[in-house]
Every structure is written in structure tokens, then in C-alpha cells.
Amino acid sequence: LNRPTKAKTPELERSGRLRHVIFSGQFSVDLLEELAGVADAIRKLSKHRSGQDFLINLLHHKRAMLYFTQPSTRTFLSFMAACQILGITCNEVRDPQTSSETKGETRFDSIRMFSSYFDLIIMRSPIARLAESCAYLMNDLERSGNRSVPIVNAGSGADQHPTQALLDIYTLQRTFNFSGPNDSEHNSRFDDLRRLPGCENLSKGLAGKTYAFCGDIGRGRTVRSLALLLSNYPDVRLVFIAPNHPTLVMRDDLRQALAAKNVRFYEFDSFEQQLDGRPVIEALDALYMTRIQREHDTGDDAERYAALDFSRYCLDMDLVSRMKPYAPILHPFPRDQHFGEIPQEIDNDPRAMYFRQARNGMWIRSALLAHLFDVDGQILRYFHRE
Ligand code: CP
Numbered sequence: 001l002n003r004p005t006k007a008k009t010p011e012l013e014r015s016g017r018l019r020h021v022i023f024s025g026q027f028s029v030d031l032l033e034e035l036a037g038v039a040d041a042i043r044k045l046s047k048h049r050s051g052q053d054f055l056i057n058l059l060h061h062k063r064a065m066l067y068f069t070q071p072s073t074r075t076f077l078s079f080m081a082a083c084q085i086l087g088i089t090c091n092e093v094r095d096p097q098t099s100s101e102t103k104g105e106t107r108f109d110s111i112r113m114f115s116s117y118f119d120l121i122i123m124r125s126p127i128a129r130l131a132e133s134c135a136y137l138m139n140d141l142e143r144s145g146n147r148s149v150p151i152v153n154a155g156s157g158a159d160q161h162p163t164q165a166l167l168d169i170y171t172l173q174r175t176f177n178f179s180g181p182n183d184s185e186h187n188s189r190f191d192d193l194r195r196l197p198g199c200e201n202l203s204k205g206l207a208g209k210t211y212a213f214c215g216d217i218g219r220g221r222t223v224r225s226l227a228l229l230l231s232n233y234p235d236v237r238l239v240f241i242a243p244n245h246p247t248l249v250m251r252d253d254l255r256q257a258l259a260a261k262n263v264r265f266y267e268f269d270s271f272e273q274q275l276d277g278r279p280v281i282e283a284l285d286a287l288y289m290t291r292i293q294r295e296h297d298t299g300d301d302a303e304r305y306a307a308l309d310f311s312r313y314c315l316d317m318d319l320v321s322r323m324k325p326y327a328p329i330l331h332p333f334p335r336d337q338h339f340g341e342i343p344q345e346i347d348n349d350p351r352a353m354y355f356r357q358a359r360n361g362m363w364i365r366s367a368l369l370a371h372l373f374d375v376d377g378q379i380l381r382y383f384h385r386e
Pocket of ligand 1: 071072073074075076155
């Protein structure tokens, strides 16, 4: 993991557009705004039949392979739904036991086979950097005159989950970007709040805000990807709240990447530590909860965890009542019913954004596919002509 986050980024582009999607560092603020505009257009067009018909005919000649060898609900299904919205036919390999990898075939041979039959490979793997290596394999194939297709990283080990960061940012954009009462794309949950004293910061975009991440910071690939994206916005502050355990606190590569970008960041082990002279739970503009990823525990970790009080990293109604009235609560999901980082009783709070966040994944992933296949301009032209 100790590599610059923008490693070989130019090799992942073609003529100023993304060719492969591997790291969140590939997305500039301008591109994020562009994708949000396309996602908004797709969302609105999907509300009626003529818009749906237009979208579904855009890429009906394309085929995508969903190669997910690590469990997934949201990423898999929202990519599949995104493909369906744009007319892309999907196929899947989710269990390597059903593929010829059981006969000794390498993952790289599998990927090359997929590229023979499909126009895009969306892949999730427990192996960090596998998607990155597959992208470079595709580039090598292209250079030697062979067939090559885009690779999209849908989660790679504890490394990165760039398209999760896209939907996280899109959810924050929909909450914090507000151009006035006629802005039909904003998050209407907060309409009443926008007029209240103390909520002036709500409608002023993503810059200048304080974002907190809580939970398994060390192994959280969604945290890593989103923190790097947020660090592109001016004057943000990032707060990381994790149990004081070497496995769970921020890793050096992220610390170094944030320091190199001159981002103000703070590492706490409690919601009660002070920021701006008050407990951090009261000072933040958005809270990103995560679960402790116990599936990655080693025997040693489990032993050392015994001494930690994990309940300090779970929300409850009291903590939520102390948050700013507009501060959205996000979570990449799944949440862990045994750990209880977000109890169900919080789901009806207007700040609980995690189900909308998951649905936003379908729209922003549709926009990303439109970008990769260069039909985003067509969508915007059709949308604005209507
Ligand atoms: N957030 C996320 O990646 O969810 P899944 O593991 O269900 O895809």
C-alpha cells in the first residue's frame, strides 16, 4: 500500500478521459461536478418512459463482465442496475469455484478471456492492487495490438474503493450544493433547515467543511478513497476517530498522502475529544461511520481487541442529538448488526443518509459508465433539450 496514490495515473486515461477506474485520486473536483451533472440527468430521465427509452438505447451494443470474487450486495447490484439503465448486457463470475481458475488458470488469464467477450470488466477482489495490475495488463495488450477493455475497480482488498467514494461525494454534493429554491436536484430533506440560524454553512458546497470518519480507519478502503477525494476540496478538515489499536488507526500511507496535500487532519479515539473548543461530535458537518472489518482479523488482533470498548464507536440517539441539525450521517454499508455502529432507531432521523447514499450509487455509476463509453455528452444534450 505504500505507493503514491496517483501512481501511473496518466496510464489510466485516454485523450483526457478516464480509460480505467482504479484510484479515487483519478477524479478532480471538476470531473466530480461533471459526473454529478450526468447522474442528475440520468436520475431525472429515468422518471419517465421516454427518458428511460432514450437511456436504454444508448449502449445496448455493449457487454459488461461483473467479476466479483469477494462478497458484495450494493456495489454488484448497483453496477448491474446502472448497466441495465444504459442498455448494457451484464454477465457475472462471483464464485471462482465455478470458473476454470479451479483448474489452475491464473486470474490474469481469466481477465484476458473476459476481455475477449466483453467491452468492460468491473471487478472486486480481496487482493489489493489486483485491479490496478489488470488495468496495466490491458494497456500492454493494447500496445501490442490486442483487444483491450476498460477495468473498473469495485473494491480491492483494504486498498481502494473508488466508485464508493464517487457515490459518497455525490451524496454530499446533493446535500451541500444548493443553488437556490428552484434547484430541483438538491436534497429536499434539509429545506427547512437552510433558513435556520447556525445552518448557514449547509448550502455552501463541500469546501470548508469538517468531515469525520469513525470506526475501522486502518482497513477501511472506503475511508481511504473518500478521504483522498475530499482532500481535493479547499479548506476541508478531516477527523478520524478509531479505537486506539494499531490495526484500526490510520495507516502511514494515507497519513503521508494527506500531509503531502496539506490537508488539516486530526486523529482521535473518542467523539468527546475537543475540536473548536467543543466535543468533536458537535463540531462536524458530516459523519461517515464504518464497521469494524472483523473478517480481516488475525488471531493476534482478536486477542488484543478484548481490552477495547467498541461501544464508544457506535452512535446512539444521544450522540445524534448533539450533532449539527444538518450534518448528514453516512455509512458505506453493510452495517454490522452485532457491532451496532448505527442502531436502527437512527434510521428515521432526517440526517440518516445511508439508504439514499446506496441508491445514489446506481445514478453515479450510470454516469461513470456513460463517461467511460463517451455517451455522457449525448445524455446532457438530450436532457437539456427536453
Ligand atoms: N459499500 C459496499 O461496497 O457494499 P457491498 O460490499 O455490499 O458492495
